[in-house]
Every structure is written in C-alpha cells, then in structure tokens.
Amino acid sequence: MGNLANAAKLHHVIEAQQFDVPTLARLFEQAGEMEKIAARGGVNDYSNRVMATLFYEPSTRTRFSFETAMLRLGGRVISTENAAAFSSAAKGETLEDTIRILNGYVDVIVLRHSEVGSARRAAAVSKAPIINAGDGAGQHPTQALLDLYTIRKEIGALDGLRIAMVGDLAQGRTVRSLAYLLSKFKDVRMYFISPDLLRMKEDILDHLREHGVRFTEETDLERVLPEVDVVYQTRIQKERFGDRIADYEQCHGVYVINAGSLRLMKPRAIVMHPLPRLDEIAPEVDGDPRAAYFRQALNGLYVRMALLSFLL
Ligand code: CP
Numbered sequence: 001m002g003n004l005a006n007a008a009k010l011h012h013v014i015e016a017q018q019f020d021v022p023t024l025a026r027l028f029e030q031a032g033e034m035e036k037i038a039a040r041g042g043v044n045d046y047s048n049r050v051m052a053t054l055f056y057e058p059s060t061r062t063r064f065s066f067e068t069a070m071l072r073l074g075g076r077v078i079s080t081e082n083a084a085a086f087s088s089a090a091k092g093e094t095l096e097d098t099i100r101i102l103n104g105y106v107d108v109i110v111l112r113h114s115e116v117g118s119a120r121r122a123a124a125v126s127k128a129p130i131i132n133a134g135d136g137a138g139q140h141p142t143q144a145l146l147d148l149y150t151i152r153k154e155i156g157a158l159d160g161l162r163i164a165m166v167g168d169l170a171q172g173r174t175v176r177s178l179a180y181l182l183s184k185f186k187d188v189r190m191y192f193i194s195p196d197l198l199r200m201k202e203d204i205l206d207h208l209r210e211h212g213v214r215f216t217e218e219t220d221l222e223r224v225l226p227e228v229d230v231v232y233q234t235r236i237q238k239e240r241f242g243d244r245i246a247d248y249e250q251c252h253g254v255y256v257i258n259a260g261s262l263r264l265m266k267p268r269a270i271v272m273h274p275l276p277r278l279d280e281i282a283p284e285v286d287g288d289p290r291a292a293y294f295r296q297a298l299n300g301l302y303v304r305m306a307l308l309s310f311l312l
Contacts (some may be wrong), residue, residue, distance in 0.1 A: 010310050012123040013131045016141045016180040024181075028149050030306035031299070034072075038301060042072035049312055052106040053079040054098070055133070056089070056113045061275060061297050062133045062142070066110045069304040075312070078106065096125045103128050108311055111135075129311045137171040137240060142307060143274055144177035146300040147232070153299070154270050154292050155229050159186040164224050166193045166255050167234035167280060169200040174274040175234060179204050183211045190215040191224045195251040198236070221255050225264040233257050233273045233280055258282040265290065272296050 010023070019027075037043055051070040053063050059081075067077045080087050087098060095113065099122045102109055111122050112133040119132030119139075134140040152158055161182065165175045169192055179200070182188050190208070192200045192215060199217060208215050218224055225231065233255070241248040257271055262285060265271075270292040273281055277293070285291050 011129050012119075012126070013129070013141055013307065013311070014119045014123055015132070015139050016144045016177040018141070019145070019181065019184075021184050024145075024148065024184075027145065027303070027306050027310065028152060030309060031149055031302040034069075034302040034305035034309075038072050038305065042074065044074035045309070046070070046073045046075035046312055049075040049108070050106045051075055051077050051108045051110065051308070052102050053077065053081075053110045053133075054083050054087070054102065054112070055079075055081050055110075056083045056118075057134065058082075059112055059133070061300055062112065062140075063110075065297075065300040066131075066133065066142075066304050066308075068301055069308055072301075073305055073308060073312075075308070095122060099126045099130070102126075108308065131307070131311070134173055136173070137176075138173055139177045139180075140173040140274075141177050142304060143174045143300075144181045145307065146296065146303040147174070147178050147272065147274070148181055149303050150272065150292060150296040150299045151230055151270075154295070155268070158182070158188070161185065161188045161230065162191075162228040163188070163230040163232060164191040164193055164218075164221070164228045165200075165232045165234070166221060166257075168198045168236045168240075168251070169194045169234070170198040171237050171240040172234045175200070175232065176204055178232065180207065183208055183213045188213055191218050191228060192216070193218045193221050193224060193255060195254050197247055198251055221261070222264060225261055226266065229266070229269050231257060231261070231265065231269065231271045233271060233277070235273075235276065235278055235280060253279065256280055256282060257285055259284050261285075262288050262290065 108129045110131045110133050114136050116136040116138035118135045123130040236252045270290050273293040
C-alpha cells in the first residue's frame, strides 16, 4: 500500500501507515469544517453517490457514524449490519465475490470483517474505495484517525505526547492503528499497560524501535497515570478468546479507571476509550471533564465526513 504523499492519492483505506503527517493535517482541517457543516444539518454534495456498509461483525459507532457522515454529505447508503447471516456469505459466497458485485452498485464500501487481512483482500478486487472499518485483530485505521483528531483537539498537540494504552493490546486493533499513527510525530512516548497474556505484539514494537519511538511495557497503571496526557483504556475482548474462558477471566477486571485514577492524573490529561466499554471505566468517571470518550465518538462523525469527502 505504501505511504501516501498527499490526500489526492488516497483510494483504499486499509491501514494507518498509509497516512503521512501532511495528509493528516489536511484531513483534520477538513474535519473541522465538517463540524460546522454537521451543525447546519449537512450539505447535498454527493446526492448521486452511494455508500455500502458491509459489516460481518457487530458495531454501534463505526457503522452509524459512517452512515450518518454519508447522509450529512447528501449521499445515500445501503447496509447490511450482519453480513455473515444476511448476505449470501451465509450460502458460501466469498468476500471477493461479494465485493465484485457491490462494485456494480456503489461508489465506496465500508467493510468490517472478523479476519485479519480481509480489507486488503477486498481492495485487491475492488475499483471502488474500500475503507477498513476493522479487520479482526488487525487494524481499525479510521478509529485511529478520530483518536488523533480528538487528542489534537483536547490536548492541543501531538508532538511530545505521553500516552498510556491500557488493556487488550494484543487483540486490540484500535491501539495497533493508533501506535502506527502516533509513531509519525516527534518525541511521543508510549506506555503499554496490559496483563501479560495481552501484551502489545512484536510487529508494533519492532515498528516503534525502527522509528525511534520511546515506549515501555508496564504492569503498574497507578505509577504511570501521573505522567501521561492521555489514558487510552480498552475493553478486554471476550469474543477474541474463543474457548479460552480461563484466560479471559484472568485478564478481565485487572485495570479499571475510577475516581481514584482521576486523582492521580494531571488536571489537563484525558481518558479515552474506543468504546464499547464494560466495567473498565467506572461510571463515576463520566462526569469528570477529563472523560473524553463520548466526545471522541462524536469526532468520529466529523473525521469520517472528511474522509468520505476526500475519497469521493
Ligand atoms: N470503536 C468502535 O469500533 O466501536 P463499534 O464497534 O461500536 O463500531
């Protein structure tokens, strides 16, 4: 896929590494404009364009925000929220054939699938842009885009950032994509805090070493909390453990952000989470101004509007 010299070269969006810093800057500038457009109810720029959301895994934010983004831009949407059951995948149709068929119907395809590499397979047979909305434990690049947009908006800068990524780092596609994107900025320091079974994978750690990004792997969240600008909490993803129930039970509930955590954090630091959350952020945190996760989810609408406007 390679790095993109500029936004004009964006076609398929498969992995976070595709985005360079100038492209991110233009995307975020456009997302700022989209905030104003969304506040006015939208525009009618893409009335002859159709987007398909092809989701083989459950979603609240990604599917609804992409669909809202297209509608606010004046485009139209076709959707299957459970493609495994309600598309002809249930009869044995391959992903590639489904994508070939959708190419005759739509202008852009947003794909969520349970298999790592599925978005790349789809892109290989698709003229219409494929947007990876999560491929198993692989990547979730548009989540990383909205995460970066949120950090920039809330903290003011990305250079010099100190961020703790917490929880399911081995199977978490959001933290993988975010680590790739943050590695493009200066003097970023990452703290990876997870149960031993869910440590960040070596491919990401190797990438950070190659790019001179400082990181440490930690187990003591309380020690790290006073040092960071962002606490990026994640859910322990039960669905990725299969029948390893004992492993899930061992990892679940180890790291929880609560009122005590807030007392240790800097006054201007923020708590983020890609959501959905279970009990890894206590509800008592929601009322604190540093709880940024609902603002983060809203930013997904603006960033996806900006991304669609680039691709269309
Ligand atoms: N953050 C995220 O991908 O949420 P959904 O699974 O609800 O789309």
